[in-house]
Amino acid sequence: MDYVDGTFTYESGTVAAADFPQTEEPVYILGKVYSALHDREELRHDFVSRLWMTYRRNFPAIGGTGPSGDTGWGCMLRCGQMMLAQTLLVHHCGRDWRWLDDGQRDKLYWKVLSLFQDKKSANFSIQQIASMGVSEGKAVGQWFGPNTVAQVLKKLAVYDEWSNLVIHVAMDNTVIENDIRGLCMGSTDSCDIMGCQNVKGAEGGPSQTNHRLKGKSGGSWKPLLLVIPLRLGLTDINSVYIDSLKRCFTFKQSVGIIGGRPNHAHWFVGFLGDKLVFLDPHTTQGMTDLDDPTSNDQSYHCQYPSLMKVTELDPSIAVGFYCRNEDDFTDFCCQARKHITDAKKTPMFEMFQDRPSHWPPYEPYTGLTPSTTGFTEVGSQDDSDEEFELVG
Template sequence: MDAATLTYDTLRFGEVEDFPETEEPVWLLGVEYSALTEKEDILSDVTSRLWFTYRRNFPAIGGTGPTSDTGWGCMLRCGQMIFAQALVCRHLGRDWRWEKGKKHKSDYFNILHAFLDRKDSYYSIHQIAQMGVGEGKSIGQWYGPNTVAQVLRKLAAFDTWSSLAVHVAMDNTVVKEEIKRLCCSSSLCGAAAALPDPESDQLYNGYPSGACASDDSLLWKPLVLLIPLRLGLSDINEAYIGTLKHCFMLPHSLGVIGGKPNSAHYFIGYVGEELIYLDPHTTQFSVEATDSCYIPDESFHCVHPPCRMKISDLDPSIAVGFFCKTEEDFEDWCRQMTKISVAKDGLPMFELVEQQPSHFSNPDVLSLTPDFSDTDKLERFFDSEDEDFEILSL
């Protein structure tokens, strides 16, 4: 299995084309580039995104479970990538750049620590897989975008260092009132939460230790907004493509997680009619921290030209991400999304409303929400009431 995977991975990278010579603008997470004059800047930006791939030889998940996520962890890794981008924006800023051999801030290594393949890291493959059990996913089972969004929301509650407000907007609707209530919590600091040990009742203190990043004088928790969507039946509806492109143009963009059935990618931008993405389907050895201040980090940055695929080939089941560090950022995002929704070059992908519609269920009550991962599941959803629903708490 490993030998076959490594051969496949090597060929995969060998087939990656250099970036196209085109006059079309290149958009990467809210930043516009020229492919003709700013190719090095494009590659620097892509390389600076944290790249999480399959790993092997990490401690067994649950003590006796798998020691590699090859073949099943691609959506989990994509969830790590979109959330890592939120942490980069939160602690380092969108303009931060990684350079090989350069000495980086401790905050950068703190972010990496949060994603290491170990049970006491906030967003490790161990924590995501174990938390997914509560969402009806056994360890080793493939996730959909909705499931990974819900799991990351729950895990973020333990990350008091980042002190994020994570909202997963359901039913294709973003309710401003709900988000403001979440971000303007009266108790923003408080005692540090402890990360649950998946193998016992023991609790781990989250890394890094120290005071909470927020204090009681702050009125807004930085927002990570994840919106699971279905943009068609078996194929993406072309009417949504223009709106999807606009999302990558917003300065608040965290990108999109999705891909093809059972093959997930992290999409960070587009050029022309192609999406630009980071691909988790490469198996690398697990990385251990050498000490509390340094991690061998080269394998967390993809130095190859970015992968591309036709937008029309995108599976319609996706999750779109945005980051709003301040309340002003959120208000700006709302204004821009309103403009996009009335534009003539695409259908709105979701609805933005002031208050929760009366026909919505209580957000504190469990709701049945389908998480489609492929066409077969979609067909079964209309025919069955069994396993195609996931019971997810809001």
């Protein structure tokens, strides 16, 4: 798909719509339900308010000598950005926040958006994600899978002191409740170790109270992005998982699903009937310098939904859920047990309250590495002299 002067040209194989189809079936978008007949404007506004990360060209070269564009290899990295951007939008602005194309700069929203601009200094830039991918065995310019991008974002999130978010990647199709509670409330808190400054945030809206919300046990709770990488079949998605997969979009904690077709990633935000609604990163746009006061953010919002049949989905995906506080996480666990793990003969993933005794101890990622300062900040890494090979 390419973008020229406001016109979209879609690649063959992608089922795209200029608008949501007129249907009596409900449309679910990231925990919200709409009527495509009666709630069309609200539905459109919700969709266009999601942050759309696409291929970009002419950004500062990765590592100084690496690629200055990510066309052909960065689609899963962009999808990971979109899932995390949705998490941070809800975290800082609330799920009911909506984008207004009026030239005014909403400070909280703009600060979230700036975390993803194509500069090394931005916490979740393409430069940072691609460079951190080397630690996961991926050369810069090599295509990521859903698990790889989740692992990379987990590492980068440690250095976003403003959001104070923790990312847990549940491996082996298994969610261990008490591992996550310990991560969000326990003494392994990396910001406790590093002395991070806490900032303000509030339930459902703009910043008002401390992000480290009190848990029921009396400790503080760090907001959570839970990512569950899954393989739901061998070469095609197994039909026994389809109902559960669609059910995930009905959870209020949903921040979507990253996946797509082989080597062709999308960020899925909802469904209607047997079709998934997604944002497609396969549009090449020029780099936008968000630090320029004359810049605008229109290229980060897609006017038109893309649709595909759920049966066309590649079986390798990652499902995301954002839990602002302990009550959110408890509610997620209840809903997941009710609709996914306990309701199906072949559940999409499993849940245990405690870690199986034969498993190794859980060791959360803290970001601490041996150095003269005790840890290495992402923003201070010197990668200017490294050379990278562009793969495929």
